[in-house]
Amino acid sequence: MRIGIVTHNYPLYKGQSKDAGNFIYHFAHELSKKVEKVFVFCPNYAGKKEDYQDIPVTWFNWWGGNQKLGNSKWWNPFDLLLTANLLFTGRREILKFIKENQIDTVLSFWNIPGGVFAMSAKDKLGTPYVTWALGSDIYVYGKLPLLKMLVVSVLQNTNKAFGNSLDICSRIKNISKVNAKFLPTANSLKLAASKKINLPQDKFNFLFLGRLESVKGPDILIEAVKILSSKRSDFTVSMIGGGSMFDQLKYKLRDENLKVVSLLGYIEDQDLVNGYLLACDALIIPSRSESFPLVITEALQANLPIVGSSVGDMPTFIPENKLGYIFNREDPLQLSEMMSKMIENGKKIKKQNAKKIKVLVKDFQLNRIVDNFLKEIKSLN
Numbered sequence: 001m002r003i004g005i006v007t008h009n010y011p012l013y014k015g016q017s018k019d020a021g022n023f024i025y026h027f028a029h030e031l032s033k034k035v036e037k038v039f040v041f042c043p044n045y046a047g048k049k050e051d052y053q054d055i056p057v058t059w060f061n062w063w064g065g066n067q068k069l070g071n072s073k074w075w076n077p078f079d080l081l082l083t084a085n086l087l088f089t090g091r092r093e094i095l096k097f098i099k100e101n102q103i104d105t106v107l108s109f110w111n112i113p114g115g116v117f118a119m120s121a122k123d124k125l126g127t128p129y130v131t132w133a134l135g136s137d138i139y140v141y142g143k144l145p146l147l148k149m150l151v152v153s154v155l156q157n158t159n160k161a162f163g164n165s166l167d168i169c170s171r172i173k174n175i176s177k178v179n180a181k182f183l184p185t186a187n188s189l190k191l192a193a194s195k196k197i198n199l200p201q202d203k204f205n206f207l208f209l210g211r212l213e214s215v216k217g218p219d220i221l222i223e224a225v226k227i228l229s230s231k232r233s234d235f236t237v238s239m240i241g242g243g244s245m246f247d248q249l250k251y252k253l254r255d256e257n258l259k260v261v262s263l264l265g266y267i268e269d270q271d272l273v274n275g276y277l278l279a280c281d282a283l284i285i286p287s288r289s290e291s292f293p294l295v296i297t298e299a300l301q302a303n304l305p306i307v308g309s310s311v312g313d314m315p316t317f318i319p320e321n322k323l324g325y326i327f328n329r330e331d332p333l334q335l336s337e338m339m340s341k342m343i344e345n346g347k348k349i350k351k352q353n354a355k356k357i358k359v360l361v362k363d364f365q366l367n368r369i370v371d372n373f374l375k376e377i378k379s380l381n
Contacts (some may be wrong), residue, residue, distance in 0.1 A: 001035040004103035006094065006114035008069050008086075010042045010057065013050035016268065019211065020134055023185045023294060024109055028055050030370045039101045041094060041117070043086060056101075060093040062086050069113065087113055091120040098127050105130070105380055108154075111137040112147060115154035122157065128380045130160040134185065135291040135312075138163075138171050152176045159380050162373075165292035165313040181376055186297035186364035194274035204235045204343040207280035207304070209273070209295050210287070212243030217286035217309065222249060223332035224286070226256055228339055235260060235343055237284070238276055242266030277302040282346045284339070287311055288330060297364045299323075303357045305349040307338045321360060324349060 005028055009021035016022075024040075032038040032055055040052075044059035046066050064082040094117040098106070106121060106129035108114035115137070118129035131154060141147040152175055155161055161180040163169040169180040199205045210216040218239065225237055239249075242265050253261050267273050277283075283299045283306045290312040299306055306324040308314035315326050325341055327334040342349075362368070 002037045002039070002102055002104045003031065003035055004039045004041055004098060004101060004106045005031075006041045006106055006108040006117055008043050008110065008113055010040055012045065012047045014052075015270070020109070020185065020294060023187055026188060026366060027185075027370065030366045031373070034370060034374060037101075039097070039103065041097045041114075043090070043113075058093075058097050060089060060097075062089045083113075087116050090114075090117040094118070094121045095124060098125055103127060105377060107132065110134055111151045111154045112141045115158070116150055119154050119157050128159040130162065130377055130380070131155065131158045132162040132164065132183065133168050133172060133180065133291070134164050135168065135289070138168050138175075139289045139291070142171065142175055148175065155180075160377055162376075163291070165290075166316070167312045168291040183372060183376075184292060184297075184364055184369060185294055186366060186369060187294050188366050189270075189274055189277070189298055189301050191274050191278060191301060193271050194278050195269070195272045197272075197275040197279035199238070199279050200236060202234075204282070204346060205280045206235060206237045206307075206339065206342075207276055207283050208237065208239040208241070208286070209277075209283065209298070210241045210285070210293075212239075212241050212245040212249060214245065215287060215289050216241075216243075217288050217330070218243075218245060218249055219252070220286040220288075220309075220330055220332050220335060221284055222252055222256075222258065222261065224335035224339060225258055225261055227333060227336040229258060229260060231336075232340065232343070233260070235339070237261045238264060238280060240264050240267050240273060240276060274302075277304060280304065281350070282307060282324065282342050284335075285309060285314065286335060290314065292317070297361075300357055300361050300364065303350055303354060305342060305346045305353070307335065307342055309335075321356070322349070323353065 007024050011021050011025050028038050038055050040057040044061050063085040106118040108118045108131045111131050115131045121127050142151050155176040155178045161178050162183040163180040164185045169182050172180040212218050283304045285308040287309050292313045308318050309329045325338040327338045
């Protein structure tokens with residue numbers, strides 16, 4: 001089987017550990033061990049790229065390239081023009097990609113934009129495609145009138161639909177009447193190579209690991225820290241990630257004199273990031289919107305308790321597995337209360353979960369995810 005992976009997020013070079021692109025990179029390599037050949041089709045972005053030999057990447061040119069689709073502002077005419085060009089160009093270029101690489105099946109991560117490319121190719125070439133919803137394609141684009149029509153059309157024409165959370169599968173059913181199969185995404189960590197991080201041993205150390213964008217809620221976390229700091233000082237917060245809100249958050253921390261927070265920015269060295277996962281006492285996920293956050297799978301491997309917002313699968317997954325606490329979405333006061341509760345109980349939760357986590361992590365092993373994917377699509381060819 002020759003599989004073409006369509007995505008708008010893929011590392012420019014090996015070792016670039018950003019967002020879902022990191023999972024897609026590792027998924028593609030694990031998949032390549034079990035099929036004849038894997039190819040990747042992705043919009044061209046600015047920056048020096050590695051010449052991937054094992055899994056060739058076709059970077060197709062379009063008018064954009066300086067920002068990811070997820071950072072587009074839908075009220076901005078220029079961003080709308082770039083998106084229209086992306087959809088038009090991708091539909092044309094994918095035909096060349098499929099023909100040149102003799103693709104049997106297309107796997108599109110996200111229904112927008114990749115699913116639109118794949119649907120067009122199926123219409124013109126008859127190539128079957130499957131889609132894997134990861135969040136923004138359903139939670140964001142699925143709510144915008146014109147793009148929602150595209151999402152529904154992609155779903156109703158796909159040969160198989162996957163979603164990376166139970167919540168997203170339910171929403172797919174609601175908007176398209178299509179039954180999507182739950183298939184998790186996960187990042188596998190090499191914790192043995194982690195770099196040692198020295199954090200205060202007499203304090204409870206929280207970790208935020210994600211993009212500094214509104215959807216991830218870093219501003220909500222800082223508001224919660226402001227509230228909690230007025231009541232206690234026995235904690236720290238390390239924030240890892242880059243994004244458009246970095247300067248805004250930096251000035252906010254300075255103006256509020258919140259010295260308990262270390263705004264570390266984007267860290268490319270995964271061994272250093274892993275060091276923070278092992279050194280910290282709990283993870284905070286304050287997102288405004290999520291399906292099943294990849295960072296949960298990283299927290300599981302490090303046996304980190306979690307304080308998560310009431311979005312996606314977190315309100316069921318975290319309490320059912322006794323991994324930590326949930327707070328109401330966009331409620332910094334309640335987040336501060338849950339953080340305080342975690343300070344009191346976090347190390348106890350970590351100790352109690354030590355054995356159970358080893359079993360739970362197996363559900364998110366990459367080879368198992370790939371095997372389940374292949375089992376579901378084996379009837380397509």
